[in-house]
Every structure is written in C-alpha cells, then in structure tokens.
Amino acid sequence: MNAIKRIKYILAIILSIAWTVSVWAESIDVEKLTDSCIVGESLFFRVTVHLDEEKEIDVSDVKMSGAPLSYNESQSSSSSFSFTINGRTIKQASGLEKSFVFEVPAEKTGVIIVPSATIKIGEKPYTIESQTFMVHEKPVSDNFKLIVKIANPNPVYYPTQIIEINCRLYYRDFQGSPSDLQYDLPILADNHFLLIPDPEAPKGYVVINNQKFGINYDQGTEKLGGKEYNVFFFKLKFRLMNAGEFSFNNSVKAQVETGRVMRQRGFFGTELVREKKTIFAESPVLNIHVQALPKENVPQEFNGAIGDFKIRVIPSSDTDIKIGDPITLSIEISGRGSWEFVKCPPVDKMPALTDYFIISSDPVAGVVSEDGSRKTFIVRMRVKSKTVKQIPPIPFTFFNLVKNEYITVHSDPVPIKVFDSSGNVEVVDFGKPPEEQGADAQKLSDQGDLKSQEPSKSAAPVQNDLPELIPIRDNVNGPILEQDHSPGYKGIFFSLIPIFLIGMIWIIQKIRNMNVSEKRLAKIRQRTAYQIFKNAISHLERKNPDETIFYRDLGQHILHFLENRFLVKIDDIDTNLIQNFIKQNRISSDLGDSLMAKFERIQHLRYSKEQFNPKEARTILKNVKEVLKKC
C-alpha cells in the first residue's frame, strides 16, 4: 500500500515538473503570412519564439539562395514586474515572446522554397521546417492599363520647377469597376520630389504605396489604340528639389469581377458569391532628367533662389538713431518662384554692411505673405559710427530659369540719421569681439567703399567710446535679498485657526441653546446665582472681617442671590416671600424654613447689642452657603 502511495507521489511530482517545464520551456512557431503573390511582390512568414527569460536569438541562418533574409523584429511580454534593491531596478517578464517577420522577395514565377534553417536561442539550436510559397505571373490584361507620364514635358528641368504627373488607369469589359486599387508610385517616396498638396479637398481615396491617399480624381471614356476604355485619372504635382537622373516603374493592382458566380462556405452556410480575380498593370518607365544649375559665374551672394524676384528694404523702426541703437529692417523679396529656396540675403557676410553695422549672425526665418507673392525677413543691426548716412543697397541673387542665368538685383539705399550720444559711444555686438569690429572698420576705411562714409573717422572711436547707461535705480544689497517674498500659503492655515474656533464656539452655543429644559435652566440659574454670591461674599470670608458691615452685607447678598435665582425683584426677605416660593415649588419647605431661620438670625445679630463673635459669624456664613447651594 505504502509502495503504491509512494509511486503515486513520485508520478505526481514528475508530472508537475513536466508541466512546469512545458510551460516555461522555449518554443518556436512558424506561420506563413502569405501563401502566394504575384511576381515582383514579397512573401512573408513569421517566426515566433517563446522564451522564459531574455536570451540572444540568432536567425542569421534563415537564408534564401545563400543570402540571409531581411526581417523585422518585435517583442512582447504577457506579464512583467519590477522591483528595486539597493537603488537598482530589476525587471522581470514572464511569457516573453519575440517575433521575426521575414520578407521573401518573389522575383520569378513558380514555387519558392525557403529551406529549413537553424535558429539559435542562446546556445541551444532549434530547427524550423522549410516553407513553400507560390509566385504567380503578373495577371496583365489588354483590358487593364496604366499610363503615368508628365503632363507638361520639357526637355530640361531645373530644381524648384514644378512638374505635373498624370496617372491614367484604363479598363474595359469588366463587370463593374475595378476595386481594391493599389498603386505603386515610387516617385512619392523619393525625397528629391516634394509633393505639392492639392488645395482642394480630396474627392476620394486610393491606396498608393500601401498608404491611404486623398486625390481629386475624374472618370470618363477615352479611345486608346482604337479601342474605347473607361478611364480613371488623377494628377499629382511635385516640386523638383535636386538635380539628377530619375526613372520610376509605376504599377497598379486591382480586383475585378470575372462575371462568374461561385459557391463559398460562409457563416450562414453555403453562399453564392461573385468570383473576383487580381489584375495587374504596369506603366511604361517614367524618366525625369533634372539638370543642375550652371556652375560658371555663380555670384557670391547666391544662396539657392530660383525664379524671378525683386528686393525691397523697408526700415521697421526709427531711422533717426543714436550710435549703438538697434535698427530693424524688413527685407522683402517679391516675385515668382519657390519660397522654400528663397533665403535671407547673407547680410552678416557682406562687407559693405558689416563694416558699418553690427549684424546678428543668427539665421533669419522669413515669412511668406498670405497671397504667396512675397517673403519678408526681419534683420536687426546696430550702426557703428555717426558718419553712416544710409543703409547701402542690399544685393539678392537668383537663377532665372527663362534667361538661364544668374541675376543680381539690389534694393534702394535707406537713408538714416545717426546722432552722437552725449557720452561715450555704445556698440552692442551680436557676437564679434570689439577688437574685430575695430579691425573691420579700419579695413573698410582703408578701402573707402561706401561713399557716404568718412573713412578717417569710421573705425576709430568704436571700441573705447561707451555711451552712458540709461539711469535707473541702483541694485539692492544686504540681508533684504535673503528675505522670502513667496506667497507663503501655509499662513492660510494659521488664519483658519481663529475662524475654526469661532465656528466651534458658535456651534457649542447653538447646541447649548437648543431644547434647554426648565430643570436645566433652573440649575444654570442656581449655579450662576451661587457663583455671583460666592464672589460677593469673598471679603466676608477673611480672617478678620469688618464686623460693622458683616451681617448687613450677608443679608443683602442673600437677597441678591434670591433675585438672581428666581428672577424676581425682592425688597425684603420675609415669611410671606419664602412661603410663596414654597407654594410655587421653587424651593422645598425644609429649605425655605431653614433659609428663613438663617435670615432671621442674621437680622437679629445685625441689630443686637451683642459683641461680634467671629466664630459664630463664620459658622453662620458656612450654614448660609450650604443652604443656598441646595436652593
């Protein structure tokens, strides 16, 4: 019996170990993502590796015709956790899964076999089976044609020019129109061609280069080779960005109905569906030749503008300035051409300007006007010397496509008035050290380029003549700088404490005043009256009280006590009064009699000729207090 039990336990342990191993062990799955394709396309299969921990995976053995296949790698983990020990974060993941999607190029028709391969997980090799795919011929048809060509063909194109590409899809003799159109237009993925978006909202969408693309299409009928075709066409506009020779193979794939009906197993049983087939069309090769700009006689100022432009310089700030004051210029380039290629004239590199002005070398971003007719650049400069009378003409060079030459245009000079500041001359540099400015100015004065400049005076005072600073109040120093002026929101809590206390007192008062019974009210009055009495007789409780006023005051305080206690006006305490209180159940008869007796004794002692006995007086006082306390 024991032996059987033992075998059972051993089996259970083995099974649990086997289960654990099966759960945690590494495994590899291979899945075909596409079974077949047409020639020129790609086939895909996925290898999924399940891991229990991060390991290095080597898939370099997966080859096709001796060359390793390209793949995309991705990773996912079903659950993960992390913890920190001594500041180090350790991450663990269970159910780690790595996927490799291999791409098999289908270059020829027929069966393609990817041979079995070895995948290494760490040091351990795993073998995956060979994969078989089918590659079909391109299902071309005379009834389905694509023609992609330039709408405005020119023998030569230059960068910045715009070309229009016409895409025309011809089809005939099909049941309905082709569906699931998938265009392959490589020009769209080429960085040398910049797509110019259609300003109008797209009429519809097609798939171009596996991406949804909004187009303004048109449809109609056209004759091609003597046959009438239905035609679906759209245009794409591109700006030529670089020179070079470009050729593109454009194609389209679609689904067309064959006209036959076939049976297909569906969710609700066998269904009759229209048969569809894939159809393919390839356009003749599209060749574009973009010629580079001439390399001879390129002016120094040329910075890429192509078209036909004019330049205008408008001062945006006051032109009556002091030395060192900034002057802002709007350099406006107007005309026709691509604004992407129009950059600010290199004013910071023009000696005619830099010798007399300090100009920031920061790049200047231009702004294209709303109507697209001009681009404006804002440039700031500071005049170096009071001898400067004008901002000299600023040149702007562009390549004119019509004349096929570089043209330089100049702005009109801008007259300025420069005043000398009262003190030293201030020149705030944008980057250059002052020594360099001085040297530049000196160089210019030697050359005498600018007519308005007085060469002998132009460079000399720049460095040492500083203008006076605008007078402002001086800086503050001392412990005042260490004070905290931040809002200090903690103070709000301190301000809320008294408010909280007020609230508490108010609530307590409200609660106390709520539903107070007569009995409780009487008790409160008794306590208050007794407290007042006690305070009043404090002077009688001394060791040697004033014997002349002792009994008089005691009597009066008893009277006041009764007044406070019963809220009545009392002229004198007599038997009738006490009887009334007893009748009204305000005090008990015993207490009333006792009080009356005490009061009579006090009156007696007040007016008797007996010697004042302090001991007796204290006894009476004590007795009175006891009686009144019970009252």
Add this chain to the structure above:
Amino acid sequence: MLKKFLKFGLCVSIFFYMANNVLCNERPDESLFWYHKGISAKTHQERLDAFEKALELYMIQYNEMKNEGKTNAFLCYNIGNCYFNLKQTGQAIYYYEIALKLLPQNALISENLKTALEKRSGAIDVKHNEIKEILLFFHYKISTRDRIRIMIWLSVAAFLFYLPAIFRQHTLSRYLSIIMFSLFGCIALSICAESYFPQYEGVVVHPAYIRKDAGDAFTPIVPDPLGEGSIVRIITPENEWLKVEIGEGKRGYIRKDDLKVII
C-alpha cells in the same frame, strides 16, 4: 565722579562703535561689486563682462532660493537691472514684473519698470480694466503674501471681537466681528480666485509675430512683429504655441520660446 562717569561713557561708546563696525558693516556682495564695475566700465567688452558676471551670480542665488521654494522681489529687481543694462529690455521687464508681483507697491521696482517700458520699441501691451483694478484693489494691488498676513490678522480680530459678542452680548463687538469676518472672506475669495482661476500674463522676450493659428505658416494678425517687452495676456498656457491676447483685444498665437510667462 563726573570724570569717572564720562570715562565710562566714552568706553561704552567706543565699544558699541567697534561692535557696530564689526557686526553691521556689511561687505558689498560679489554680484553687486560686478554690477558697479559694469556701471563704471571704460570699454564695451568690460561692461558686458561685468554685467554678465553680476547676472550670473544673481541667477545662481535666484535659482538656489527657487529650489528652496523661496522668492525674493529685490533679487528679481537686481536681475532685471542687469538685463536692462545689457540692453535686453524684454528680459528686464519680465523680472521687474515678477518683482512687482511680489511687492506691488514698491517704488524702486515701479520706477525702473517704468523706465524699461519707455525704452521699448514696437511694443503693444494688453489693456487692463482699471475700474476692476480699483474696485478689487486688494486683489490687484496687494501681494499674495500680504493678503495672507492680512487674513491672519483679520481672523484673529474677528475671533477677539466675537468673544465679547457671544459671552457678553456686546452689540458693537458683534458688528465689528461680522465686518472682520466679511473682509476675511473677501480676501480668502481673492486668494482662491488667484489659485484656481489664474490669469497669466507674459512678456515678449524676442520680437515675434502673432499669428492667426499655431504654426509658422499662418498669417500674422498684425503686420509688424510684436516688440520686445510687450506684455500679453495668456489664454492657453500649456501648448508649444501660446494663445495670447494683445492690445485692442486681438487674439493670436505666439511661439512659446518668444515669451516668458509671469508666474
């Protein structure tokens, strides 16, 4: 006797004089030294170096205080002065505005801010509702710190007036207590409004176009770029492009880098 008294008096005076010299004669700090050096500089480069050094030292102190959760209005004022002398009017106005927010009635800061505002070119400021500012003077003209202090005093006063009002049925105390409590409520509301519905303003630190929408491609709403030091009201403070209101109630977008938000 008189001689002895005079000698004693003389000794005490000398002691206090020396103690005063030792304890209270503060050495001007390094940043102020550089600032003054910048003012008295003889060359342009010397001036730039000195002001930049002073600015650097002030900025270090400013950032250290900021890390401790503190701010000092005079430090901001000093930084503003350095920027002003470096001809960076936008930055100077920004720091003066911060300083003035911390100490709204300070004449020193107001005066320099006024000078800086006068030196701007092409600036357009957002307009303030003056009637609202006069009516709610405690919200606009008193710093948050002072308002919180006033709140503490008002609450204590309300409490002290409340005690005789409740225990002695003192009518005047009751009214005074109600007045104190009402004022406390007004200021508390003002602080709540400031915290929960903040109205941010910003200073343009580089001349920039105000555009119709968030992007460089959109047309400017005013033909010229907004001048450095312009004060604008910020409508949406969290984006790369800030929606702002400039003078005459015009609204547009400005790049975040061109603006500094006064917090």
